[in-house]
Amino acid sequence: MLPNLEQTFRWFGPNDPVTLAAISQTGATGIVTALHHIPAGEVWSIEEISERKSIIEKAGLVWSVVESVNIHESIKTAAPERDGYIEKYITTLKNLAKAGIKTVCYNFMPVLDWTRTNLDYRLANNASALRYDAPALAAFDLYILQRPEAFDEFTPAQQQAAKAYLDSISESEKNYLTNTIMAGLPGTDEVFTIPEFKEHLKKYAQTDAKVLKANLAYFLKGIIPTAEELGIKMCIHPDDPPFPILGLPRVVCNEEDLLDVVNSCPSPSNGITFCTGSLGANPENDLPAMAAKLGKHIHFLHLRNVQREADGSFFEADHLGGSTDMYAVMRNVIEEQKRRADSGEGIVAIPMRPDHGHKILDDVNYNTYPGYSVIGRLRGLAELRGLEMGIKRTLYQ
Incomplete structure (x- = not known):
């Protein structure tokens, strides 16, 4: 064996x-x-x-x-x-x-x-899972990080989905999305600010x-x-x-x-x-x-x-x-x-x-x-x- x-x-x-x-x-x-x-x-x-x-x-x-x-x-x-x-x-x-x-x-x-974009995604049985949501990531890249090159990297359909997602969430949810994406390395509580990330x-x-x-x-x-x-x-x-x-x-x-x-x-x-x-x-x-x-x-x-x-x-x-x-x-x-x-x-x-x-x-x-x-x-x-x-x-x- x-x-x-x-x-x-x-x-x-x-x-x-x-x-x-x-x-x-x-x-x-x-x-x-x-x-x-x-x-x-x-x-x-x-x-x-x-x-x-x-x-x-x-x-x-x-x-x-x-x-x-x-x-x-x-x-x-x-x-x-x-x-x-x-x-x-x-x-x-x-x-x-x-x-x-x-x-x-x-x-x-x-x-x-x-x-990831969501650290508390609820499944049908209410278990909590990690999620990567493509429209959410695009919304962050295009409209929160405001990276100019992003508009050449996402298709018009993806940009439309990203804008629809952004318009559907509150300011606190935008902050949550930002902090989730900008988290640093595992084992630390480090979260980059937008200016810090732009420097990187x-x-x-x-x-x-x-x-x-x-x-x-x-x-x-x-x-x-x-x-x-x-x-x-x-x-x-x-x-x-x-x-x-x-x-x-x-x-x-x-x-x-x-x-x-x-x-x-x-x-x-x-x-x-x-x-x-x-x-x-x-x-x-x-x-x-x-x-x-x-x-x-x-x-x-x-x-x-x-x-x-x-x-x-x-x-x-x-x-x-x-x-x-x-x-x-x-x-x-x-x-x-x-x-x-x-x-x-x-x-x-x-x-x-x-x-x-x-x-x-x-x-x-x-x-x-x-x-x-x-x-x-x-x-x-x-x-x-x-x-x-x-x-x-x-x-x-």
Whole structure:
């Protein structure tokens, strides 16, 4: 019988309302976390890493994956100081390796991390989900951010839908939309102001998708040789949503992009985080086929589902529901496990976490980070582990 995927849970540190004690009751054995209090670009000291690791281990869990060691914007824009920030990144990797933590998730999204327009979208059963509403995003871009180039990027029909949406909401709802879109990195309460965000856009004025992809390759060529020496698996997270927004390029959106990443610096240490939610928002992505083709490069799994809509909107659905065939994805992941077990190449117990989750039941009484309620993710983990067991018993017993 193949070993199980390593069941993990994301935890945002000691201030997370979801405690390690609660996580230990979900059945997860691994923790996915980061030192969010250290600014992007600064070195994670061995002391800070060891302190966090000790807290996790005292709860009977292990620190399985770092998500994320964030990349300084100077690296993404190829600013003169980027080499200094790459050296700091390498120092952090060395300190993580000393602590025995050897899977590192990261992303290369400019300025913003994942973007949604509604953090409390109510489903038919009144569960709360995250939603990306295309007309709402366009309304913000065109009429609140007032980015001049936006009028050349949206069709007349999209502009009309955006204006209709804007006219339908109150001032407080406009403020909510702005704060939701302008939220900074996970694990922080940072929200950009419109002037601050416009300053960030100016820094990317000369950085289109081609340039950004070249800057990503430069970064990888700088860090991957050291990561390979250390035995660290680097795994890039796809862009979320997987298309350009607000004038910012996105370069990790589909199979071609992911192949470009791994081929830019070939190494067992240069791999991917296969996120079915991020990639699933693009209807052109065939996720089961991608899981099969990219399997040997997958170092970490984020499993969640989205329900796509015709206008480009989507909301986060049940883990086994939505637009992605999770059975087919899981089956191909298990086939990759079998290949690794037979060949002796790669980690067979790939770390997997139930990505995001609805707010259900008692979740509503806790102010958790968006998408990271405990019971909603517990439901997702239970469904995913059952799906995994059923497929393995059918195929290999």
